[in-house]
Amino acid sequence: MSFASIQQTAKEEWRQFEQYDRRRVLVGSATCGRAAGSQEVLRAFKKELITNNLLNQTDLYEVGCMGLCYAEVLVELRGTDGQRVLYQGVTPKDVSHLVESHLINNQIHKPLALAVVTSEFNGELPEFSELPFSKPQVRIVLRNCGIIDPTNVNHYIARGGYNGLARAVTLTQDQVIEEIKESGLRGRGGAGFPTGIKWAFARNVADEKKYVICNADEGDPGAFMDRSVLEGDPHAVLEGLVIAGYAIGANTGYVYCRAEYPLAVNRLTGAIAQMHEHGLLGQNIMGSGFSFEIHIKKGAGAFVCGEETSLMQSIEGKRAMPKPKPPFPAVSGLFGKPTNINNVETLAAVSAIMERGAAWYAGYGTEKSRGTKTFALAGKINRTGLIEVPLGTSLRTIIEEIGGGVPEGKKLKAVQTGGPSGGCIPDSFIESPVDYEHLAEVGSIMGSGGMIVIDEESCMVDMARYFLTFTENESCGKCAPCRMGTQHLLKILTDITEGRGEPSDLEKLRQIGATMRNGSLCGLGQTAANPVLTTLKYYEEEYLAHITDKKCPAGVCRDLIDFTIDVDQCTGCGACVLACPVNAIHGARKESHYIDKQMCIRCGSCRQACKFEAVLVI
Amino acid sequence: MSEILPMSLLPSLLAAYDRERENLIPLLQKMQESFHCLSPETVKAVADHLHLSENDVYGVATFYSQIRFIPPGRHHIRVCDGTACHVRGSDRILEAVEKSTGVQPGQTSEDGSFSVERVACFGSCALAPVMVVDDKVFGRMTGTATRKLIEGKE
Ligand SMILES: Cc1cc2nc3c(=O)[nH]c(=O)nc-3n(C[C@H](O)[C@H](O)[C@H](O)COP(=O)(O)O)c2cc1C
Numbered sequence: 001m002s003f004a005s006i007q008q009t010a011k012e013e014w015r016q017f018e019q020y021d022r023r024r025v026l027v028g029s030a031t032c033g034r035a036a037g038s039q040e041v042l043r044a045f046k047k048e049l050i051t052n053n054l055l056n057q058t059d060l061y062e063v064g065c066m067g068l069c070y071a072e073v074l075v076e077l078r079g080t081d082g083q084r085v086l087y088q089g090v091t092p093k094d095v096s097h098l099v100e101s102h103l104i105n106n107q108i109h110k111p112l113a114l115a116v117v118t119s120e121f122n123g124e125l126p127e128f129s130e131l132p133f134s135k136p137q138v139r140i141v142l143r144n145c146g147i148i149d150p151t152n153v154n155h156y157i158a159r160g161g162y163n164g165l166a167r168a169v170t171l172t173q174d175q176v177i178e179e180i181k182e183s184g185l186r187g188r189g190g191a192g193f194p195t196g197i198k199w200a201f202a203r204n205v206a207d208e209k210k211y212v213i214c215n216a217d218e219g220d221p222g223a224f225m226d227r228s229v230l231e232g233d234p235h236a237v238l239e240g241l242v243i244a245g246y247a248i249g250a251n252t253g254y255v256y257c258r259a260e261y262p263l264a265v266n267r268l269t270g271a272i273a274q275m276h277e278h279g280l281l282g283q284n285i286m287g288s289g290f291s292f293e294i295h296i297k298k299g300a301g302a303f304v305c306g307e308e309t310s311l312m313q314s315i316e317g318k319r320a321m322p323k324p325k326p327p328f329p330a331v332s333g334l335f336g337k338p339t340n341i342n343n344v345e346t347l348a349a350v351s352a353i354m355e356r357g358a359a360w361y362a363g364y365g366t367e368k369s370r371g372t373k374t375f376a377l378a379g380k381i382n383r384t385g386l387i388e389v390p391l392g393t394s395l396r397t398i399i400e401e402i403g404g405g406v407p408e409g410k411k412l413k414a415v416q417t418g419g420p421s422g423g424c425i426p427d428s429f430i431e432s433p434v435d436y437e438h439l440a441e442v443g444s445i446m447g448s449g450g451m452i453v454i455d456e457e458s459c460m461v462d463m464a465r466y467f468l469t470f471t472e473n474e475s476c477g478k479c480a481p482c483r484m485g486t487q488h489l490l491k492i493l494t495d496i497t498e499g500r501g502e503p504s505d506l507e508k509l510r511q512i513g514a515t516m517r518n519g520s521l522c523g524l525g526q527t528a529a530n531p532v533l534t535t536l537k538y539y540e541e542e543y544l545a546h547i548t549d550k551k552c553p554a555g556v557c558r559d560l561i562d563f564t565i566d567v568d569q570c571t572g573c574g575a576c577v578l579a580c581p582v583n584a585i586h587g588a589r590k591e592s593h594y595i596d597k598q599m600c601i602r603c604g605s606c607r608q609a610c611k612f613e614a615v616l617v618i
Numbered sequence: 619m620s621e622i623l624p625m626s627l628l629p630s631l632l633a634a635y636d637r638e639r640e641n642l643i644p645l646l647q648k649m650q651e652s653f654h655c656l657s658p659e660t661v662k663a664v665a666d667h668l669h670l671s672e673n674d675v676y677g678v679a680t681f682y683s684q685i686r687f688i689p690p691g692r693h694h695i696r697v698c699d700g701t702a703c704h705v706r707g708s709d710r711i712l713e714a715v716e717k718s719t720g721v722q723p724g725q726t727s728e729d730g731s732f733s734v735e736r737v738a739c740f741g742s743c744a745l746a747p748v749m750v751v752d753d754k755v756f757g758r759m760t761g762t763a764t765r766k767l768i769e770g771k772e
Contacts, residue, residue, distance in 0.1 A: 069744030224741030301684035378743030
């Protein structure tokens with residue numbers, strides 16, 4: 001079957017999916033939705049539709065991540081009048097109301113309604129694209145997430161999918177590379193290296209056998225962009241991988257995916273089978289003479305596997321330890337052959353660029369940082385979510401408009417970007433545009449896209465210690481600066497947070513950090529000190545408070561704080577007594593309580609349980 | 619988790635894999651899925667199948683944190699310590715788990731009822747702090763809720 005006739009069938013299927021007056025239920029069922037209970041909601045819909053004899057007049061689909069993680073479980077309903085409404089926080093017990101009002105009576109069920117999706121029906125509800133959460137966003141990488149059925153290749157094709165590949169195979173390899181260069185796309189895996197230039201390196205090495213790899217290891221804690229794309233739109237990534245293969249002259253591709261992402265592996269496996277059925281993989285793709293195969297490799301739990309040379313060692317069945325560069329993977333990579341490796345998001349952008357052109361993509365973003373970037377927005381923020389904005393969008397727009405600011409009226413303290421390789425950006429830089437240059441200027445990095453909002457209740461020394469606990473644990477041990485540097489940094493930070501810090505420690509932290517940056521073999525060690533160095537740069541007084549006053553101003557480090565109960569505020573309700581894991585709180589009912597300091601382990605459970613703010617940190 | 623398979627199936631499980639080093643990690647994963655953890659017997663079988671030394675296989679198996687040599691408990695508890703969970707108090711959750719089960723991360727209780735694991739990130743950051751018990755996700759946890767949950771499993 002020719003691609004044109006495949007497109008024809010796909011469009012027809014999409015037309016039915018979008019058919020105006022047919023009832024439809026879309027349930028957001030990526031990993032985050034599932035964690036919030038989407039499968040139970042889905043079952044409840046099925047049951048309710050059967051009860052009402054509507055099952056065969058209703059389309060029921062699971063879609064990928066809609067981005068509004070804070071509002072899961074998300075359900076989009078369309079009644080017979082064509083009105084599409086997004087409902088938030090849906091639980092199984094809401095389902096009968098939703099079916100009755102929206103699907104049977106064409107009435108919006110107001111208590112859970114978040115927005116209308118179709119523009120013709122505004123009025124009482126805001127339009128989805130006009131919500132503060134949505135308005136500043138431009139979805140290129142996430143173009144299909146939450147909109148299509150990710151298990152159906154026809155949905156992807158109907159929305160322009162594989163047009164990019166169809167176009168690429170009519171161009172020469174160099175023309176494809178030129179197009180990617182012109183788009184200004186830079187690698188989204190962390191380092192931001194221009195993708196077109198990287199492809200040209202691998203293209204220019206002559207060899208019979210070459211490889212392309214999709215890096216889907218996504219190991220940074222607090223990052224889930226890649227997973228969401230793989231779960232919500234796997235073909236966007238796979239199409240990008242085939243295009244990369246064509247451009248550099250490789251016939252084999254690998255997707256290296258974290259084993260912690262079983263749903264993503266599932267979606268990829270299904271998508272690859274569909275590509276074969278439609279002649280989008282295998283021999284002579286689209287009659288171009290180009291042949292390509294894709295294999296999936298599951299990781300086994302090691303952060304360093306995200307580093308490109310380690311990842312290749314892991315595919316080869318070895319301990320995932322990095323190798324010195326040069327030789328670069330473009331010359332000698334997987335199995336010693338020329339190899340190009342790109343991140344999931346990079347490849348999902350590639351397929352869009354080849355479909356719509358370099359100029360279109362380069363129209364977004366800034367001079368040196370073109371296009372859009374996805375972020376996983378989390379931590380102390382009202383609207384946790386998966387977002388995509390043009391590069392150069394200000395931190396303020398992201399935190400305050402899209403994210404809705406810090407909850408409970410607390411004050412923003414810092415934003416952590418780049419995970420364990422990145423740094424903390426203080427609130428004073430809130431007007432900074434988010435692009436590669438500006439983030440580097442303030443001492444952090446773009447990284448892969450985790451963005452954790454930190455409020456005044458977090459201690460920056462504790463944050464640094466947290467990241468070093470991670471990197472110390474994940475250091476592979478091959479080179480001494482990283483192996484020993486992370487151990488020493490962690491020991492010093494632990495001493496400081498436990499009250500054994502000395503003034504000379506700060507200089508030691510800086511020196512060790514500099515040595516690791518200069519001397520480590522791979523990016524893990526080279527950047528591991530960043531969380532320490534940036535917090536030291538902006539929050540030195542907080543370190544000093546721990547060291548000289550033996551106090552933790554944020555009230556986090558247990559050895560430096562005490563809890564006490566404010567007798568005036570305490571109502572004697574006993575909530576803290578129940579919450580205390582060590583029975584350290586005493587007092588008669590309805591009378592003010594007290595904490596036995598000897599028994600108290602300073603876990604803070606009482607403070608969290610108290611509704612009257614009667615538990616104080618001193 | 620699926621049932622533990624009988625050891626007699628070992629040869630047929632191996633036979634599905636070509637004798638290439640590239641298959642080492644997939645094979646270790648298959649062994650773990652089938653027998654719930656690795657043992658000297660399975661390591662030797664994998665080494666023989668791929669013509670590798672047992673040392674080599676142990677070297678790879680111990681490098682990756684997912685590969686286990688101790689069987690998990692009847693209830694497997696994973697506590698997320700991602701950044702979002704950390705700023706929302708995941709250490710209190712882990713502490714409550716350790717206290718209620720008497721098990722440290724990476725270990726299994728003597729009676730085999732619980733095993734505890736600390737993981738770097740589940741990516742369910744909107745629900746932080748998160749724990750996963752037997753593959754069911756529990757979000758927005760507190761110390762008290764954690765203790766109740768575990769008492770209910772005993
Ligand atoms: C310790 C470490 C972990 C990394 N983890 C990832 C990862 O999880 N995903 C990723 O795409 N790149 C990761 N990288 C970057 C890769 O080495 C590589 O630069 C990237 O995959 C290249 O793709 P890009 O050019 O499309 O960004 C990591 C690097 C280091 C040093």
